[in-house]
Amino acid sequence: MARSSRKTDTIAVARRPEVRLPPLVPYDGGGLEPDGDYDGVRFDGTDLADESGPGARFMDCALDGCALDRTELVRARFIDSVLTGVRGVGTDLAGASLRDVEVVDARLGGVQLHGAVLERVLVRGGKIDYLNLRKARLKDVVFEGCVLSEPDFGDAQLVRVEFRDCVLKRADFSSVRMESVDLRTVAELDIARGVERLAGAVISPSQLMELAPAFAAQIGVRVEA
Numbered sequence: 001m002a003r004s005s006r007k008t009d010t011i012a013v014a015r016r017p018e019v020r021l022p023p024l025v026p027y028d029g030g031g032l033e034p035d036g037d038y039d040g041v042r043f044d045g046t047d048l049a050d051e052s053g054p055g056a057r058f059m060d061c062a063l064d065g066c067a068l069d070r071t072e073l074v075r076a077r078f079i080d081s082v083l084t085g086v087r088g089v090g091t092d093l094a095g096a097s098l099r100d101v102e103v104v105d106a107r108l109g110g111v112q113l114h115g116a117v118l119e120r121v122l123v124r125g126g127k128i129d130y131l132n133l134r135k136a137r138l139k140d141v142v143f144e145g146c147v148l149s150e151p152d153f154g155d156a157q158l159v160r161v162e163f164r165d166c167v168l169k170r171a172d173f174s175s176v177r178m179e180s181v182d183l184r185t186v187a188e189l190d191i192a193r194g195v196e197r198l199a200g201a202v203i204s205p206s207q208l209m210e211l212a213p214a215f216a217a218q219i220g221v222r223v224e225a
Contacts, residue, residue: 011202012180014160015140017100017120019080022060032056032071049088068108106146150192158200173197183207 024042032053040060049069056073061081068088075095087107095115106126114134118141127147134154144164151168155175162182173194181201183189189207195214203211216223 011182012160014142014162014182015120016122016142017080017102019082019100019102021062021080021082024060024062032073154194 022040024040027038027041027043027046029046032048032051033056034053035055036053036057038056038058038061041058043061043063043066045065046063047067048071049067050071052072053076054072054074055076057077057079058081059077059079061078063081063083063086065085065087066083068086068091070090070092071088072092073096074092076093077097078099078101080100082102082104083106084104085106086103089109090112091108091110092112093116094112096113097117098121099119101118101121103121103123104125106123106128108126108131109129110132111128111130112132113136114132116133116136118136118138120140121138122142122144123146124142124144125146127149128151129149131148131151133156134152136153136156138156138161139159141158141160142162142164143166144162145166147167148169148171150170150172152172153176154172157177158181159179161178161180163186164182165185165187167188168186169188169190170192171190171194172192174197176194176197178198178200183201184204184207186207189203189210191211191214195211196218213223
């Protein structure tokens with residue numbers, strides 16, 4: 001008797017955050033504090049530039065249109081929170097933890113997220129330049145409709161990460177580890193380093209053709225007419 005098999009999808013779908021914020025209280029403007037605890041707080045257009053809150057915890061919070069220039073939030077924790085229209089350069093989130101978080105229409109540059117842990121995070125719209133995710137761990141993360149210019153994923157671990165209709169310019173995937181990473185709908189896929197580390201990712205046939213010279217170069221194949 002012949003055995004039958006059914007072809008199944010080989011790419012696991014990322015689980016998206018489902019953030020439902022409770023009624024929020026306005027931020028009192030007292031300044032961020034180290035290890036501060038912010039529960040159910042709305043930061044509405046707040047200027048947090050040069051503020052320092054290492055180890056702070058933000059739970060059920062909304063940050064709308066806030067300035068985050070050089071804001072120090074090393075090892076901060078964001079849980080069940082939404083960041084909309086945040087902007088700034090040099091925001092330091094090294095070693096931070098983001099779980100069930102939505103980042104919408106952000107305009108950021110030089111964001112430090114090296115060593116961070118992101119789980120069930122949606123980054124939708126906006127533009128982030130020089131995003132540093134070296135040695136970070138990303139699980140169930142979706143980048144959707146955004147522009148990532150020169151993002152650094154060096155030595156990071158990506159599990160169930162989707163790049164949907166977004167632009168990746170000069171991405172660094174050096175020493176990255178991937179599992180169920182979906183790149184098929186990336187509008188512009190420009191890999192500066194680490195093309196040989198795409199094992200565990202899924203790309204489209206057209207992307208394969210575009211990356212063929214880079215793949216050939218990695219294994220020492222010369223392509224000549």
